[in-house]
Amino acid sequence: MNVQNVIAGVVQVAGGVLGGPAIMGLIQHLKARMQGRRGPSILQPYRELARLWGKSGVMPEPHTVVYAVAPAVSAGGTLMALALLPVAGRAPDWGLGHDALVLVGLLALGRFAVTLAAWDTGGAFSLMSAARELMFSVFVEGLLLLVLLLLALPLQSTDLISMSHAASLSWVWLRPAHWAAALAFCLVILAETGRQPVDNPDTHLELTMVHEGPLLEYAGRDLAYLQWAAAARHWIVLVLACQLVIPHPGPFAAQLAVLAGGLIALSVALALCETVQAKMRVLRVPQLLGLGCALCLLGLASWFGGGGG
């Protein structure tokens, strides 16, 4: 285990745990500025988490263990996903491997746990939102798998570290498949982070909620776990984009700099997108994600049509 791996490990965990809320805070702050408001500070998500952490929890009655463990499962799954994810093309071995398909599964696990919790208490809002979340996830997960498949083609491996190396190969950018994957990944980012036009993270309109709905009943530390998981999901998806799509050649330090720059650039792009776009009608979201799938299939066809790697 060399020094670079140790640094990568520190960035993985510390960045994942602390960086997620910062990304959310940055997006909120930029959005407010673009809308002509002063907006909250970038540190606001940390203050929210600290406030929730210090509060006692309240449980709805009746509830079962399913509801009680959902925050832990969601946060735990996210933590494991962080450990899988290489930064700057490196990751220490945490004993979980670095398989892209495991990452997809862990992201799905968090969603599954929260959905089950909504079912457990049976609140109308939670169930309604959970149903939407599941409907979207059918398309998002499919799309994410297709994108990962496309990105795995150059080096014929679903190992995240080798996929991350593939992104730095200059010849992949001559392939339409990589471009298709890059475009489709933009849609994955919007959907997985629950941002406009797919979902509105700031909404107070109960009836339009998607991700926020199942969290309504939670309070205190449980809510802090869930909100942290949502923030860490931003980190995971954006780091994934920086690692698998954006080229990052050169020495380790340069790769880290590319990662930091990429994260900031993507956050700005998300804020911009959310400012100029209104939220989409719920039933049009699958069409949008379907478009991403079509793009991926075109990319796949072009890859094999072009004679493979």
Added chain:
Amino acid sequence: MSVHGREIVRALSPARILVVAPERWRAECELHAQEGWRFCGLFATSGAQQPRVSCVLARGGREHVLSTSVPTGILDTLVDLFEASAVDEREAHDVYGVRFHGHEPLRPLLEHPSDPAAWTVPVQGHDPYQVAVGPIHAGVIESGHFRFTVVGERILNLDLRLFYKHRGLQTAAEGRRLADGLAYAARACAACSVTNAVAYAQACESALALAPDRNLRRARTLLLELERLYNHLNDISAICAGVGFAPGSMAFAALKERAQRLNQRLTGHRFLFGAVAVASSELRIGHVDARAARHELRSIGDGTRSLWRELRFAASVQDRLGGVGCLTRDDALRLGVVGPSARASGIEKDTRSESPRLAYGEFAPVSVARASGDVAARFDVRGLELEQTLALLDDLLDGNLTTGAVKSLGGADCELGVSRVESPRGETLCAVQHHGGSVVRLHLRTGSYANWPAVACAARENLLPDFPLINKSFELCYACADR
């Protein structure tokens, strides 16, 4: 008296009161319905021994009030003649105990029974389930309970339960002097305060056979249009918020703030409170202030137009508005919908064009090119009406404004005065019954009150997540419906 003068006197003559026997009640109303009279409101009064029920009907700027006593406590319903009377009859039942024969089931309105079956429309089948929203909401919204029956995301039926804000304002006004009763009408709601106050004042003046002079008419029209300006700007902002388009929402909210600051400068109150009085107006605006206000209004107008253009070309916003929350012309007519919502459904009616007590001159209601009755049409109507309002304000602020007064029309006092005024949400009816200068009964039927059933109708067969947008496209008040 000149010919012109006589016409004005006729136009200002009070509503005709037709006292009918209880058994002739329905027949008389039916006759009016056949002659094309429009239902404007129905209210009960406690009366000396037995309750009385009155129904206000209008046609071409004239009002008839049909009034009957209800010795048996039961009256024939009008709900099949005018569906709009359904809410009024439910209120008359809950407050005055009048029952309506043929109105089945007569669901409670102000009463809030705990059993949903008592107040919701039954929906058959296996899959429908109910989503209950409110009365406490996640945002800063007034209290209202919405019970949706849905299959998946599709709304099959919506039952509204409002009237959480009953303050008994109408009853509290009883026994006050006519001039003091105005405060009760005005405080029913902040956003329609001027409309309610003007409606009350005009109802009193109509009953006392008084005519406003030019200054009084100008002052009230100015206040009404200032109210419409900030309300419409707010409603456009709310529609933008409903589709999650924050830049539009923020920019229009900023314009609304400017309009309210102008209100403050002109009248001393952001919501124009206290600027209307019975039989007089203390509003004075000098040349310099009027010129400054005109200047500010032009600047607000420029801002509005440029933002409006941007919204027109914001594809993601326009994509959300079309075909959502359709209220057909037939439904709007049937439910007695008023105001911008009615005009968006192709009913070109605006009470401003038949308001001889106000300074609207030759006013013509706006007509939208595509009166499809959806959110987009209601959005467009507001944009067009803003132009109208800005032009009216520009005219009204041409020159200074001094105090206004009334002159006697020379007629005899009438115990009941009725007045209709166009609020930002539609026609508001105010009926004031007085005896010796004291209020005996005050009845306020605001545009919001008239339009709430239309929200439930427009929501049907739409997607549940589109409901906040549909609701915002009507942007009705809860408080001024309940009062």
